[in-house]
Amino acid sequence: MSKHDNSSHHVQGKKHNPNIATILSIIFAGLGQLYNRRYLKGTILILLEVAFLITCADFINLGLWGISTLGTLAGVDHSIFLLVYGLISLILLVFVVIFYVLNVKDARKQAKLIAQGWQPPSIRESMKIAYDKSFVYLLTIPGFILLIFSVLLPLLFAVSLAFTNYDLYNSPPKNLLDWVGFENFAKLITAPLWKDTFVSVFAWTIIWTLVATTFQIVLGLFLALLANDPRVKFKKAIRTILILPWAVPGFVSILIFAAMFNNEFGTINRDIIIPLFGGDGIPWLSDPFYTRIVLILIQTWLGYPFVFALFSGVLQSVSKDWYEAAEVDGATRWQKFKNITLPHVLFATAPLLIIQYTTNFNNFNVIYLFNEGGPAVQGQNAGGTDILISWVYKLTFETNNYSMAAAISLIIGILISIFAILQFRRTSSFKQEGKI
Amino acid sequence: MNAKFKSNLEVAGIYLIFGIMTVIIVYPIIWAIGMSLNSSTSFYSSSIIPENWSLVHYKWLFTDPHSDYLSWYKNSMIVSGATAVFSVVMTSLVAYAFSRYNFVGKKSGLYTFLILQMFPAMMAMVALYILLNLVGLLDSLTGLILIYVGGQIPFNAWLVKGYLDTIPRELDEAARIDGAGHFTVFLRVIMPLAKPILAVVALFNFMNPLFDFLLPSIVLQSSENYTLALGLFNFINDQFSNNFTRFAAGAILIAAPVAVLYLFLQRYLISGLTAGGTKG
């Protein structure tokens, strides 16, 4: 059949009008392709569009109506569901429009080529070409779709909430939500409750992120250096033990630490501090200063094995020649470390280290499970060790002010992503990425 | 003589540090084991190993008719296993594309998602709930697995891509000249060489669902569908009567096999993570 098409094509070629192909493919996906005599492709496109219209049109209609109104009948329409449906519809629509644009472009391009007397390849050949061209999309699209729905959709939803009036007294299904624009952000700036505490919580969040993460990196590096020493035996056993904290579920270790650090009844004060140093022990859980120290130590305990594993490998990859050359020059061990090992190791692992910092910035589990952000601090509505995320969590569930929590989360997210983008840019890998 | 003595002293110092670290690492773990042997429900105990220790909590987990521990264990193995397998497949496909092909979004696609995932989104789970409900996967392990597999892609694809970039392109080209198609190159040339990093991805994705209780607590409803972490967390998620000792017993039974797993995968873990993380 295809051969037959090809022969008649040549004659028609001159009359073939790209504009007609364009218009036809706009009217219905695939019509332009049929006009171009790409029957198989045209039929597939038509079937795709028909299938889409049958299955999704109603849902998209509902979703779009839902996201623009957030429901009109209190008690019947559920704003939260409508919002999510709306976001899903928007995502689907973006897919559709991209598909449509590609369809129109394809029809026009081929029509032009045909008009210039181009011979379309046989179905077999064109399938091969299509496969070559689209192979990369076959690889990425399944993952991409999963990503859109498991990462992007929830995030869009959380962001959208910041622009609604969702709180306990106005919560679905009993009530309907409304879009309120930037009202929540305005409130955030004016309400003293948020403003006063924000600064102190933010300051501690930064300290926590920097110190805890740096500690875990330094300890990981230090132990990796020691374990990499050629004189050390039983390397495998040592590495296994050092990685052990990673193998225990985080929330289990944190809760056990909380029990161990109890001021009067925990084993740390009872069995270690008091017998060794006397006195009443250290107020681990009731003095913010000590609680902060313990939290940093715990996070170091939890977090260093990853860094250790990472660095253990990197150290093996540092070329021996460099060290030998340095030795010839009479460099001390410290100089070797400072000028060869450290730059190499840090440079190589920078992106992973940045991710460590950003993870700790949002490290809710440690803060909340250890002492629920406590101890309390007089005159402040966040606990002495609350970081932004745990503070927002508490506010959300105490005052049930969901849209406000979403607004704060959004601000935190923007701050942290600016930091991450700047840091990623600074590391070479980001630049390399563009070159490949 | 002097240099040798100094060297020996240093080695001794290194071992001493490892010794101290071992104590710091093992002490809480021993403590947890002691807690699991305490026959009462409170985590408080006057000595590390309780005076009248008993295996009553372990026995309860396995034999009591109200205990769903075995089905939790089974669910967790299914979820973790499936997440690990599908993550490896999905991630290697994506990473291969990013490493070897040119396409729209290649430049900053992965980084965009890495950064998006840094947003703290406490309310985000609600959207996942509604989505899963829409496609009929609520209260099912499948839904949970899909979300885990989707969420892990950016970080792990980035790791694997870094690793694949270190595999010389000449190998692909040689295979291609021999007539291998896209897929053959991927399966026969690239994948075997990428084993270490894929082992890392598998391990990460086995562990993550095993330790996570937040997502399952939203997605799963019936107790027999719970995963281990969620089931255990519910032991201590009560205002007045927490069952810390039973919690400890259940937790130790997850930590032990995982520790063994780490032991065996350690070599892969270190080499894979290094190559992947450094060139990303």
Add this chain to the structure above:
Amino acid sequence: MKIKKVWGLLLVVVIAVALAACAPEREEVSQEENQSEEKPEQLKVWVNDEEEAIEAAEEMFSNYTEETGIEIILEKVPMPDQLQKLSLAGPTGDGPDLFFQPQDRLGDVIAQGLAVPVEYTEEELTGYSEAAIEAFTYEGELYGSPVTIDTYFVYYNKSLVDAPPETIEEVYELSQELTEADKDQYGFLVSPEFYYLYSFINAYGGYIFGEEDGVYDTSDIGLDNAGSIAGLEEYKKFIDEGILPKSLTVDVIDGLFTEGKVGMAISGPWNIPVYQEALGEDLATAPLPKINGEVAPSFVGVKAWLVSSYSEYPEWAIDLAKYMTNDENSQLYYDLTGEVPPRPEILDSIEDPIYDGYTAQIPNGTSMPNIPEMSVVWDMDDAIELIVNGGDVEDNLQDVVNNIKEKIQLSE
């Protein structure tokens, strides 16, 4: 340039379609239609994830199925998670017909419209104690079938304490006598939480919200008045004297008490089986000692079955709830869980002496405000923590009350 055009086009199309979207057709659900409800084939119930409660529910359900032919699906959902889950599962049709909540969450339930009021005849109402009905009445409507009523009271160890002290002053003396902190030996333990210390606060005249005709005035908070201060000063004496450890938690109390190292402790009924197993014959209970020369009040918690507003068979759901809280089944529930039902009939018939303190304390109980604003009042725990660690009582109470007021304002 070109890419921008494509995106522009995209945007235009998306917006155009969005504007074209119109309201879907929905049937307005009218409540009146369901007057003569059909008998359902099955009902779904969310039971708190607790062994004994599940056991009790299973037995009741199988009896109910036998009587009515309705199959009951039991889902274990931890009580603290039920509301959030219901707000999601209800609309999708995966929700239960009955769920289980304590009265301090009732405000949240109603604000979200998750439960429907239940109808009780006068006669049926007399079966319950008044405090329990009051706890689940919100703006004049009753929202649940009360299952249990609990409060805290005194447990004492007869091998250390002959008879329970009558007044807080006697407790103080007893405590001084018995306490040897370095040996972990204590005379009297109470967890430093607002929930327990409310007895001290209330006995001297502190209160949470002002109340008029059953309506709470959230702008009137009495937690920093002279009474509250005096009450916590009284409590603080124990701390200052070193006879009450600062960093107590309920877990530590349970651990110490079960090891037989504590003369008396304040805790709730959930510990009866735990303590009994550890102490056996030595365990006894008593109502709280008098504080400020008066009978000490305590918080009463009531838990009830509520009918989900998403239930398709609310009438049968109520029927099941009433069935589960009738005398016979309340007795069953008590037998299996040891939790006391708010039914005078059963309260009177309890003969086990271990319940003496519990049943004696219940009439002195005051119910926790069941309005949503209650959730921020728990900030009091922070103030108490500061006071225990040496903070000034008055300062801290004033600060925390200001915070509470601000939060209430913010959530309105």
